[in-house]
Amino acid sequence: AEGSRARLAGALAALPARNRDVLLLIAWGDLDYAEAAEALGVPVGTVRSRLHRARTGLRRALGGSDPAALHDETEETDRG
Template identity: 70%
Template sequence: MQEVSEALDDSALIGRSLDDPESFAALFDRHADEIHRYAARRLGVELAEDVTGEVFLVAFRRRARYDRAWPDARPWLYGIATRVVAQHRRAERRRNHAMSKVSAERPGTFDDRSADRVTAEQLQPRLAKALTVLSAAERDLLLLVAWADLTYEEAALALGVPVGTVRSRLHRLRAKVRRALGGNDPFAEEPRHG
């Protein structure tokens, strides 16, 4: 049974789960870690497990409405995750606001070999502050591309907007974040297309 589930794409698994609900577990096994990482980065580790559970519960309940023309369920799951995160937005705003006030100075106990980590930690309060000035929709799009590594097409599907809208919004968002960070763009890498 597990070998058969591994051979099926996400669309086929979802279709199978309509008659055999237990087969939906294979979809969870495939994507739960990735959704959990995304939720942890958006809302913190303490909420990530709950958010992941909520995402897959919603997905399970709505599986009959899944557009099975899409063999990869990741954009659909990220769309659900984005909406669940929106329900937890108040906590996210408080967390980002608190992070923006954290001093970039760290105790001198860091090993010299961790220069990249120190740089990232110094940028974190400024990045968190930059994210707080974005609207919820802007933040969702930017983080789906930057953290979830969705393509433009996948982000468009997850958010239910045209691909051209994703492209133009990302262009404006990157400029906005770059200005907020004084010219540094942590999201400068272009996402893969296709």
Template identity: 60%
Template sequence: MFASIGNAAPSAAATDDATLIARSVAEPEIFAQLYDRYAADLHRYVLRRLGAETADDVVGETFLIAFRQRHRYDTGRPHARPWLYGIAANLIGKHRRTELRAYRALARTGVDPVAESWSDRVDGQVTAAASRAPLAAALRALSDGDRHVLLLIAWADLSYDEVATALAIPLGTVRSRLNRARKKMRAALGDNNPALTSEETDHG
């Protein structure tokens, strides 16, 4: 349904997301361009959280929901990325047990078939294999809300404003959740402090 549609729209790269979505109400095939723009990045994010098998389903469902709700999109927002990650966050929440089970297994053994799909991809943030188990345990200990905020910023590279939009929460709540999550991560990891707890870069 969302395969690339080639030259269905001229100058697609120059068309902002809001315009594309608005046009797709009358021309549904155009919506596939939104998939082309964001599916790969979204898949990498969901993969880290839920594993490869579940990621395929979640990303597919994310774009299906977005397609069905496209007529309600706020066209005052030119970039649809926060909207898509917000839909994905809701779907990830429905797979909470899968995510927590992966963290628990990785924290216990250091190896888990589900978690392996993302644990090997945090090398830029956690270079030592020994850091994976405490990282998983620390992530598992976070509340769902704090975990969403932390990982949307650390793994999806959303700004504070984008996270607020994605999760439909005030900007101040984003900052308080992030600060709380970072404190808990630092306390749990000690010297094995991955970049995801760093405050050197302000995404706001």
């Protein structure tokens, strides 16, 4: 789990800040697209495109792994 967590943290850190911010607001902040757009002061379309770029970048950095699966894996480890 620590290896997955470290890989995910490194991949997140490598993302451009604006893409990372959108991803974190939606994935971990549980905001919807409209809420994230309002929080960042950008149009909803910009949120959608940045989220797509962030997810694509994470998949590429993690060798095709689903970032959500790694997140779920670390949560399971934390609970157990």
